[in-house]
Amino acid sequence: MNTYLIPVDFSKTADHAAKYAARLSWTMPNSKLILLNSYYVSEYESILPTPDLMVTTDDRIADEIESRLAALHKLKSKLLEINPQADIEISLSRETILRSVVNRINKEEIDLIILGSNGKRAKNESDIGSNAIKISKASPVPVLVVPPKADYQSIRKAILACDFKKVKEIVPINALKKILSKHEIDLLVLGINAGEEVDQEEEGTLRDMLKDYNPKYYYSAHNDTIKGIVKFAKAEEAQIIIALPKKYSFFEGLLHQSVSHKLTIKSHIPVLLLKD
Template sequence: MKTLVAPTDFSDKSVNAVFYAADMACMIQADLALVHVCQVPMTFSDTPAPASTLAGLMSEAEERIDRLAGRILDRTGGQIRTTTVVKEGNVVDEINRYCATIDTFAVVMGAETAGAVERFLLGGRSVAAVKHLVWPVIVVPPGSVFNGIRNIGLACDFRKVTETIPYKEIEMLVNKFQARLHVIHVTAEKGDEYSEEKIEACSWLKDTLDELKPVYHFIGGKDPDKGIRDFIKEHALDLLIVIPKKHSLIHKLFRKSETEKIVLHSPLPVMTIHE
């Protein structure tokens, strides 16, 4: 059975993402795996702390994750099977290793969670985190509640679409949630100014996504970040999909800046799917 993997550091924001994942699992009839990774603490001399210290951290984590699983049981009424996993090591590496042992649907994590996950997701390293998590990742903003997914946005720059658009995953999402797909493209170009490459990309994408009957939104503007944020504010999207790739929209979406980061501070969950 498909499994939603929910890493947690037990902070309020990560627990909220766990609840989001649990409610989603109920809807799509998936299993849920709660994962906590203990990193080896370092002493002031940059040497690993004694094994007894790590053992204590692991024991405490197992107690906390069991209590969290109990809350999930109460919340879902036992509708889903919940597994608890406590690992030691690098957060992203351990999540990847665990996901490889099961039928992973997606990794669901909170934006700005404390500890190691936060260090991977904030700033410039956010791109590295998304690239190193091989499976689809759903980043859940604080306070988000899962109420179904009826409208899915796909941010598209129409570059190398034949190589980068993960059609099967998008099709699965749209069909699983019976959702409407919105393809969003922000550009300062007018239709008669499109390059031959972009025209071919538009044609290919329309043919490929035809069975999903998407709605296309071509938004005028030079700033993709702002264009997509404005679109999110004006439309009732439940999930935004972005595709990580070099020199593309995802780099702008994840960049560290004074402006609102569309992923970490997005008002709705954002899903990244690898090309």
């Protein structure tokens, strides 16, 4: 079974990622979706009034829980319209979002976390979107980050961005092989040295690691690494970009609010962060 964990906070960002997951599950038989909402009330919130002078009483907490469960059921119904055969579980956690995700992963085998990233015009829209990097760093399993404008497409072509440095340490080869073995994907490796001389030994190591999958190799000297990667992915009509787990500079940049309108709003390419 393919089990997908989808953290949701009922924002458009999170709902979009959940719908993406439902469409993905349609193409993956024997899939399970877990809609996870986090409702954490600190000790201070139960003692001190909110800015509007409201105290978080037990009754208010109970009402909020009931409201969130109703919203989870409503979202589940929407996803079943996309994939009527989907196995969907709803889960409400009273922990913080990070702890909720980690605890769920420890509870059962999760294959993939799917979450949405906030666009430039949705700076404060989604708490999950604004914490995408933290969730990804805390997660021991792969994370798929879905941009606001990303419509689901069957994955036929993937871009693996790599700077050919410390390849054996950086490339999560086991996780990558697991993905490539499950799907018929054309893999394009993009060197992102931005004009630096390529380390031939490191590149040779990567070529040897991936030789069974016959990837094609390209090189980008674009001064803006992020723009160079996405421009290349768009030109190649790729469906996904693979970011490396120990190279968060690219991943953080892709999600950062200061990135260009093209990346944060118009990009249709999800980012997959793999973990070994």
